[in-house]
Amino acid sequence: MNTIFDNKQLQEKIHDVAELADYLWQKGWAERNAGNISINLCDILKDVTVTDLEKYPEFKLKKALPGLKGGFFFVTGTGKRMRDLARNPLLNACVIRISDKGDSYRIISQNDINFYELRPTSELPTHLGIHEQMVKNGSKNRVIVHTHPNELIALSHSPMYKSEDVLNRILWGMHPESVIVVPRGVGMVPYEIPGTTDIAELTIKALADHDVLIWEKHGCLAVGEELFDTFDLIDTLSKSAQIFIYAKSAGFEPEGLTENQLLDLKKAFHVGGY
Numbered sequence: 001m002n003t004i005f006d007n008k009q010l011q012e013k014i015h016d017v018a019e020l021a022d023y024l025w026q027k028g029w030a031e032r033n034a035g036n037i038s039i040n041l042c043d044i045l046k047d048v049t050v051t052d053l054e055k056y057p058e059f060k061l062k063k064a065l066p067g068l069k070g071g072f073f074f075v076t077g078t079g080k081r082m083r084d085l086a087r088n089p090l091l092n093a094c095v096i097r098i099s100d101k102g103d104s105y106r107i108i109s110q111n112d113i114n115f116y117e118l119r120p121t122s123e124l125p126t127h128l129g130i131h132e133q134m135v136k137n138g139s140k141n142r143v144i145v146h147t148h149p150n151e152l153i154a155l156s157h158s159p160m161y162k163s164e165d166v167l168n169r170i171l172w173g174m175h176p177e178s179v180i181v182v183p184r185g186v187g188m189v190p191y192e193i194p195g196t197t198d199i200a201e202l203t204i205k206a207l208a209d210h211d212v213l214i215w216e217k218h219g220c221l222a223v224g225e226e227l228f229d230t231f232d233l234i235d236t237l238s239k240s241a242q243i244f245i246y247a248k249s250a251g252f253e254p255e256g257l258t259e260n261q262l263l264d265l266k267k268a269f270h271v272g273g274y
């Protein structure tokens with residue numbers, strides 16, 4: 001019997017998530033069960049119906065999401081390790097289908113092993129809230145990545161670098177790629193308890209102006225159309241943060257690119273309205 005897991009595009013997405021999970025682990029950004037990833041599968045599974053839908057376990061959503069009704073998402077599992085996901089994605093992540101009313105979801109597992117052992121990330125309300133907002137906005141973004149990049153988290157511990165203007169000027173200045181890859185800069189979300197509606201609301205608000213955010217003293221969250229491009233946003237800013245911290249650790253203040261050099265880069269690469 002054919003299932004959604006026979007879909008070649010879905011298989012490719014799952015393969016990509018496993019590859020990214022390995023990167024995150026290798027980079028030291030995914031200790032224990034840290035981090036989570038979700039992909040809106042609306043483009044891939046839009047005409048798919050699941051046979052025997054009722055046999056899959058159903059879970060209520062705290063907040064109904066009418067904008068996502070009937071939609072499918074691939075999401076990493078709660079309490080699961082990225083390093084395990086890299087080796088065996090379908091035991092550590094799952095496909096969920098939002099109900100036709102948008103008030104619950106079912107876990108569509110490939111086999112019965114997953115039924116009661118696997119639940120979506122505890123950040124699911126935040127992920128789905130962001131996905132719903134992106135759909136409402138007509139955005140092509142389908143991917144959300146949350147991870148714990150050390151140097152960017154370190155900077156968010158200093159009152160000196162919590163200002164978005166100050167932080168973006170530093171990060172853009174450390175390497176020419178930063179302003180080209182992340183022209184809208186990074187947004188700073190003040191510290192909140194993970195998994196709460198407060199962090200979800202602050203995150204959705206901040207994403208109006210940015211594609212990548214720092215959750216103060218916690219980690220990064222980025223959105224994008226494709227998985228690896230989304231990761232690249234965080235990776236590029238992380239590189240700049242590393243260069244800044246290396247220079248400071250070596251005992252000197254890094255000069256950074258000048259305003260004119262940044263302007264020339266924006267013009268040369270047609271970013272930021274140029």
Ligand SMILES: [Zn+2]
Binds near residue numbers: 034
């Ligand atoms: Zn986290």
